[in-house]
Amino acid sequence: MTFEAKIEDDSNDITEHPHDDKPRPYLCTVCDKRFTAKRSLKRHKHNVDKLYPCTQCEKRFTAQHYLRIHMNVHSSKYKCTECGKGFSNSSVLTVHRRIHSGEKPFECTVCSKRFSTSGSLVKHSRIHSGEKPHISHECGKAFSQSANLTIHMRVHTGDKPYKCSLCDKSFSQLGNLQSHKRHVHSSRRPYDCRYCGKRFKSSHNLKRHVYTHTGAKPYSCRHCSDCFKSHFQLKAHLSHTMKVLGSHVTFVRRNTAGKMILSITYFVMKV
Numbered sequence: 001m002t003f004e005a006k007i008e009d010d011s012n013d014i015t016e017h018p019h020d021d022k023p024r025p026y027l028c029t030v031c032d033k034r035f036t037a038k039r040s041l042k043r044h045k046h047n048v049d050k051l052y053p054c055t056q057c058e059k060r061f062t063a064q065h066y067l068r069i070h071m072n073v074h075s076s077k078y079k080c081t082e083c084g085k086g087f088s089n090s091s092v093l094t095v096h097r098r099i100h101s102g103e104k105p106f107e108c109t110v111c112s113k114r115f116s117t118s119g120s121l122v123k124h125s126r127i128h129s130g131e132k133p134h135i136s137h138e139c140g141k142a143f144s145q146s147a148n149l150t151i152h153m154r155v156h157t158g159d160k161p162y163k164c165s166l167c168d169k170s171f172s173q174l175g176n177l178q179s180h181k182r183h184v185h186s187s188r189r190p191y192d193c194r195y196c197g198k199r200f201k202s203s204h205n206l207k208r209h210v211y212t213h214t215g216a217k218p219y220s221c222r223h224c225s226d227c228f229k230s231h232f233q234l235k236a237h238l239s240h241t242m243k244v245l246g247s248h249v250t251f252v253r254r255n256t257a258g259k260m261i262l263s264i265t266y267f268v269m270k271v
Contacts, residue, residue, distance in 0.1 A: 034150070 132142035189199035217227035
């Protein structure tokens with residue numbers, strides 16, 4: 001019998017745990033669900049004849065308990081009064097409501113940036129601490145977020161799960177597929193410059209264009225205090241003028257208020 005249904009198990013779905021950024025290195029090859037422990041993967045079994053289907057949507061579950069939890073999505077028990085979307089439990093609904101209220105109760109003690117969930121704050125804090133707990137077992141490269149490790153592993157596997165519906169191209173990341181469709185298959189330019197009215201297909205291109213009007217140079221070299229409009233200009237500067245120093249060179253990116261939001265250090269080798 002061919003198995004096509006994706007198994008959903010709310011207890012292991014990371015979207016059901018907004019405070020969770022645990023590494024999940026154990027992958028089920030049938031449904032692509034990931035687990036934190038090998039024993040959890042072993043308990044996760046597929047038997048088409050024993051799946052519990054939702055009568056309201058196409059999802060199927062490995063136990064009645066998970067189906068009962070899921071059915072809350074289709075009821076009014078945990079429904080958002082702002083947009084009508086349903087959720088499986090009260091904690092997920094609470095986090096969702098912050099989208100509408102703008103509430104961000106979790107604040108970074110380093111840069112004062114605020115977040116709607118503690119999990120998002122934990123991930124952000126690693127920018128400052130440099131912590132990278134998620135490590136590739138193929139090459140040893142480390143990442144601050146488990147999602148980035150999952151994407152990186154596709155470099156080794158060659159997996160490109162995101163297929164373009166308009167051509168034969170496939171992509172390893174959803175964002176790359178969306179960018180491809182926007183730039184290749186669409187003529188829409190939804191981002192317009194408030195200074196000159198020129199329109200762009202992406203917010204990134206608009207942002208770079210605005211610098212031509214404002215003269216902003218958000219990338220600065222700590223070694224010599226020169227500033228640049230783009231990351232690439234700064235890298236070219238480091239390569240051209242600093243290669244004889246054989247030292248560590250740091251550049252920072254600042255927001256419009258002048259506060260540092262990113263700091264990266266390079267070691268420039270003497271040649």
